[in-house]
Structures are given as structure tokens and as C-alpha cells.
Amino acid sequence: MDGQHDEQHDGTGDRDEPVTDAAPRRSVGRPAGRPGPVRRTGVILAVLAVALAGAVLGVLAGGRVDTDIGPFRANLTLTPASTGGTTVDVPPLGALLLDSHDGPTHLTVRLGALDQGRTEALIDDPASISRASQSAVEDVRSGVMRLGLRTLASAVLVTLILAGLAFRDVRRTAWAGGLALLVTAGSLGTAAATLRPQAIEEPRYEGLLVNAPAIVGDARRIANDYTKYAEQLQRIVGNVSQLYTTVSALPVYEPAPGTTRVLHISDLHLNPTAWQLIRTVVEQFGIDVVIDTGDITDWGSEPEASFVGSIGLLKKPYVFIRGNHDSGRTGAAVARQPNAIVLNNTTTTVAGLTIAGIGDPRFTPDKNTSPAGSGLTQKVADQVIGAGEQLATTVRRSPRPVNIALVHDPAxxxxxxxxxxxxxxxxxxxxxxxxxxxxxxxxxxxxxVEGSTGGAGLRGLEGEKPTPLSMSVLYFDQQKMLQAYDDITVGGTGQAQVNLERHVVEGPTAGPSPSVTPTPTR
Structure with a gap:
């Protein structure tokens, strides 16, 4: 019995030994360190995830460039997106949405500040507007190319850094960088292959720009009309000096020594041609003070603020109040001009004249406003009239008698x-x-009430006949009482000419007597 028990025990022991040795024999024939299928799949997925994450982070981090587009300083940005397209952001007016391309990349073009040098060149030479529009296309193309190369480089670099930290393995890091390059280049290539340049003709609008098609009308026709109009006005402006020579000989009114000459302008609405006319009148009529009763801009935006830079070229005191198209930013831009005085329920004394003024209480760049207060809602009417009441209180409290009060809306x-x-x-x-x-x-x-010195801006070209450019020269005697005024009208009638109507104020309650002198252009 004992022998049998020992034999069974030994047999059991012999059977245990092969079982113990079987585990290492299952790995015989597989190279040491080679991962199994599950591990290989995990590594591949990890490399792919790191490549995608690196590409996305790289695009977000480096997919942006600054470039010049015409007179604008613009920022171009690429972002990952489920669908393609382009957004042209024009702060604070809103945005244009273009169905420009397909693919998982979205382009954002954010227009920033105007370059002062380029803008002044456009103002001084309106014909350069057409040249700027042509160069803008090349500016955009160059900017997009630089953006694409920068985005590729950023995506690969960020992926290599991320993979190096995650894997600490050269081969896996290289694979991740290659995949990131392939994904990013493929996305950009899809956008380029599906590019639709005609999309710019069918934009969607957001923000205040929703009103742009109705406000501006047919942009192509207006641009063509403006080129012809600007050429015509340049010829007309040259005749103002001849007009002044003729008017000086009129016996109706001879300004006495000590007369103060004030040029009243209003509603320039971003018309660059108006500045050339204003400068000519300031020089030829010996203007002492320029008074602007508002709406120097159209939307009150930051890019428009550079338009007021021509104020300094006048080298005469420039008294300004905001209109309903001028923002607080516009008023600040005017105030920065060395010769400008911005009134907002305040008074100033210039060339012996005490002037009080207040800005329009509204800011309505979408043009939802009625001229001269007609058809105003009760709330808006109360605002407009309330501004007049505030200014009246300021005038009564002024330590010096006020000679002129300025408001934007006649209401x-x-x-x-x-x-x-x-x-x-x-x-x-x-x-x-x-x-x-x-x-x-x-x-x-x-x-x-003055007409529009800017001819109502681009909207003035929408009708069959352009809105005329209007301004008035006011003559004050040594007691600062109005003695006469010249109403100057330039162009806008379809007949290239300058008209001047001289009015003499014969008494404190007497009406004016006009004398009309037309000067046709040659």
C-alpha cells in the first residue's frame, strides 16, 4: 500500500513538471519584444489620436496671419470646422458669410484698422480706388498662401512635440507627424479643389450689414458711377476760384474789415471728394472757422475714423458735433485732430464767436431715422427735443452770450x-x-439747415441724378451778428457746374435777398 501510494505520488509529480514547463514553451518562435495584435492596434490608435489632436491644436495655435488688403489691415484665421466657408468680419457692423469652399476648414477674414498712408492716398486720388480693388485680390491670394504654409508648419510642429512627450519614441513620433501633415494638407487641398470664387456675389449678412443690400443698392453700378462722378467733381472744384473772383465783384454785399467768415458743412457721409472742395473754399473765401453739424461718417466704425484725418489739413479751427451716424469713437477721432473742437452740451469761443453745441442723442447707423424729425416715434422725438432742451439750458447759463447754437437734427x-x-x-x-x-x-x-456736403455719400448716387454737394459761407460783423451768407452748390444736377446764391440779411427780422451766379465747368 505504501509502495502504491508512493508510485501514485511520483506519477503525479511527473505530470506536474510538464505543466510547469508548458508556459515558456508557448512563447517559443515569437521575437522578443514584439507586441501582440491588440497592443499593435492600441499603438496605431494612439498615434492616430495624437496626430489628429496635434493637427487641430496646431491649426488653432498657428493658423493665422496678418496681411494688408487694400487700405485695410486684416487678420486671416483658419479653424477646423464640420463644413467649409468663409466669414468676412467687419466690426462692429457685422459679417458677410460666403459659401466659398468645402472641407473641414473655415476661413475668417477680420478687417481691422485702415492704414493711414494708404487711406490718405485714396482720399487725395479717387481714381486709385479702382487700382486698390484690383490689388486687393492679389493681397488676399498672397495672404491665403502664407496662411496655408504657416498652418501646415504649425500642425506638424505641435504634433511632433505632443507625440514626443506622449511616446518618447522616434518612430512613433515620426509617424504621428507624417499623419498630421497628411490630414492638414488633405483638408487644405480639399478647400482649394472646391473653391467657388463666384460665392462672393451671393453673400449672407449678419449684424447691421443685413441692411447693406437695401442701403447701398447695386454696388457695381455705384462704383462705376462714383468713378465718373469723382472725375466730374475734380473738374468742377477747379472752378470755385473763378467763382470767388466773380462773386467778389458783386455789389450786393462787400464784407467789411473785421468780418468773421464761417464755413458751415454737414453730412459728409464718407465722401472723400468733399474734402477737396472744403479745402478750396477755405482758401478762396478766407474762412476763419469751419462748423460741422454731424454725420461725418456713415456707420461710426473704427475703420471710418481715419476719414477724419483730413480735418488737420484745413489748418483752421474745426468745431464739430456728432450726428446720428457718428459714434462716440468717431467723436474721439475728431477730437484727436489738432485743430478740432468737439462740443457735447458745451460751449467754446473761436475767432470771437461763442458757439454752443450738442451731439445727436441717437446712434442709428442702420439709417432707421426720419429727416428733420418727421415721422419720429414719440420716444425718439422726446430724445431729439430733449437734446435741444439740454443745450438751451447750457446756452442760458453761459457766462458769455452765445452767438451760434449747433444741433444735428432740426427737430x-x-x-x-x-x-x-x-x-x-x-x-x-x-x-x-x-x-x-x-x-x-x-x-x-x-x-x-445745411444740405449734404458729401452729397449724401454713396447713397446720393443711387438716383438718376446725384445729390449735390452743399455748404454755406456765413459772414459775421464785428458785433458777431450775421450780415450775409453764400450758399454754394456743386454738381449733382447732371450739369457740371458750381452755383452760388448770395443772401444779404437786411435786418434782424428781414428775409434774405438772393443773387445767383452759375459757373459752368469747362
Whole structure:
């Protein structure tokens, strides 16, 4: 029994030994260190994940360049997206959305500040606008090429860094970098292959730009009209000096020594041609002070702020109040000009004239506003009239008698009756002159509304005949009382000419007597 037990025990021991040796024999024939199928799949997925993450992070980190597009400084940005397309961001007006391409990349073009040098060149030479539009296409193409190369480089570099930290293996890092290059290049190649240049003709609008098609009209036709219009106005402006020589000989009114000459302008609405005309009149008529009753810009945006740089070229005091198209940023840009004075319920004394003014209480660049206060809602009417009431209080409290009060909308003028002899306004894009209703014992107050010195901007070209450029020269005697004024109208009638109407103020309550002198262009 004992022997049998021992034999069984030994047999069991012999069987245990092969079982113990079987495990190492299963690995015989496989190279040492080679991963199994599951591990290989995991490594491949990890490399792919790191490559995709690196490509996305690289695009987000480096997919942007700054470039010049015409007079604008622009920022181009690429971002991963489920669908392609382009967004042209024009702060603070809104954006244009273009269905420009397919693929998982989205291009954003953010227009920034205007380059002062290029903008001044456009203002001084309107014909260069067409050249700038042609060069802008090449600017965009060059910027997009640089953006693509920078994006590729950034995607590969970030992926290599990420893979090196994750794997600490040269081969896997190289694979991840190659995959990132392939994915990024493929995405950019898809965008290039599916590019649709005609998409710019069918944009979608966001923000205030939703109103752009209705406001501006047919942009191509306006651009063509503007080129012809600018050429015509350049010929017309040269005749202002001849007009001045003719008017000086008129016996109607001879300015006495000590006369203060004020040029009243309003509603330039970004028309660069207006500056050339203003400079000519300032020089030829010996202007002492320029008064601007607002709407120097159209949208009050940051790029438009550089338009006011021409104020400094006038080298004369420039008194300004904001219109409903001028933002606080516009007012600040005007105030930075060395010869400018911005009034906002304040007074100033210039060339012996004490002037009070207040900006329009509204900021309505979308043009949802009615001229001269007609059809205003009660809330808006209260705002506009309230501005006049605030200014009237300021005028009454002024330590010096106020000679001229400035408002943008004529609807603000009512409360100023009897507070000063003259109120100047704009906004209506049409000249008007009237006496404000006065209470018994009050001094008479005349309201003079100027037309649009900028011809209503580009909108003035939408009709069959352009809106004329209008401005007035006011003559004040040594007692700072208005004695006469010249209304100057340039172009806009379809007949290239300059018209001047001279009005002599014969008494404090007398009406003006006009004398008209047309000067046709050659």
C-alpha cells in the first residue's frame, strides 16, 4: 500500500513538471519584444489620436496671419470646422458669410484698422480706388498662401512635440507627424479643389450689414458711377476760384474789415471728394472757422475714423458735433485732430464767436431715422427735443452770450428759440431757413439747415441724378451778428457746374435777398 501510494505520488509529480514547463514553451518562435495584435492596434490608435489632436491644436495655435488688403489691415484665421466657408468680419457692423469652399476648414477674414498712408492716398486720388480693388485680390491670394504654409508648419510642429512627450519614441513620433501633415494638407487641398470664387456675389449678412443690400443698392453700378462722378467733381472744384473772383465783384454785399467768415458743412457721409472742395473754399473765401453739424461718417466704425484725418489739413479751427451716424469713437477721432473742437452740451469761443453745441442723442447707423424729425416715434422725438432742451439750458447759463447754437437734427432746435440769434443744423440733406417761433420779448432766432456736403455719400448716387454737394459761407460783423451768407452748390444736377446764391440779411427780422451766379465747368 505504501509502495502504491508512493508510485501514485511520483506519477503525479511527473505530470506536474510538464505543466510547469508548458508556459515558456508557448512563447517559443515569437521575437522578443514584439507586441501582440491588440497592443499593435492600441499603438496605431494612439498615434492616430495624437496626430489628429496635434493637427487641430496646431491649426488653432498657428493658423493665422496678418496681411494688408487694400487700405485695410486684416487678420486671416483658419479653424477646423464640420463644413467649409468663409466669414468676412467687419466690426462692429457685422459679417458677410460666403459659401466659398468645402472641407473641414473655415476661413475668417477680420478687417481691422485702415492704414493711414494708404487711406490718405485714396482720399487725395479717387481714381486709385479702382487700382486698390484690383490689388486687393492679389493681397488676399498672397495672404491665403502664407496662411496655408504657416498652418501646415504649425500642425506638424505641435504634433511632433505632443507625440514626443506622449511616446518618447522616434518612430512613433515620426509617424504621428507624417499623419498630421497628411490630414492638414488633405483638408487644405480639399478647400482649394472646391473653391467657388463666384460665392462672393451671393453673400449672407449678419449684424447691421443685413441692411447693406437695401442701403447701398447695386454696388457695381455705384462704383462705376462714383468713378465718373469723382472725375466730374475734380473738374468742377477747379472752378470755385473763378467763382470767388466773380462773386467778389458783386455789389450786393462787400464784407467789411473785421468780418468773421464761417464755413458751415454737414453730412459728409464718407465722401472723400468733399474734402477737396472744403479745402478750396477755405482758401478762396478766407474762412476763419469751419462748423460741422454731424454725420461725418456713415456707420461710426473704427475703420471710418481715419476719414477724419483730413480735418488737420484745413489748418483752421474745426468745431464739430456728432450726428446720428457718428459714434462716440468717431467723436474721439475728431477730437484727436489738432485743430478740432468737439462740443457735447458745451460751449467754446473761436475767432470771437461763442458757439454752443450738442451731439445727436441717437446712434442709428442702420439709417432707421426720419429727416428733420418727421415721422419720429414719440420716444425718439422726446430724445431729439430733449437734446435741444439740454443745450438751451447750457446756452442760458453761459457766462458769455452765445452767438451760434449747433444741433444735428432740426427737430432739436425748437427749445433754443430766443436763447441765441442763430441755430445751425443738418441731417435733412436739403437746405432750409426759417425763424423759430418766439415768445413776446424774446430775441428772434434763425434756424439754418445745411444740405449734404458729401452729397449724401454713396447713397446720393443711387438716383438718376446725384445729390449735390452743399455748404454755406456765413459772414459775421464785428458785433458777431450775421450780415450775409453764400450758399454754394456743386454738381449733382447732371450739369457740371458750381452755383452760388448770395443772401444779404437786411435786418434782424428781414428775409434774405438772393443773387445767383452759375459757373459752368469747362
Amino acid at each position: 432739436s432746435a425748437g427749445p433754443l428759440a430766443g436763447t441765441c440769434p442763430l441755430v445751425l443744423a443738418g441731417h435733412a440733406h436739403a437746405r432750409q431757413i426759417s425763424k423759430l417761433p418766439q415768445a413776446p420779448g424774446q430775441q428772434p432766432t434763425t434756424l439754418m
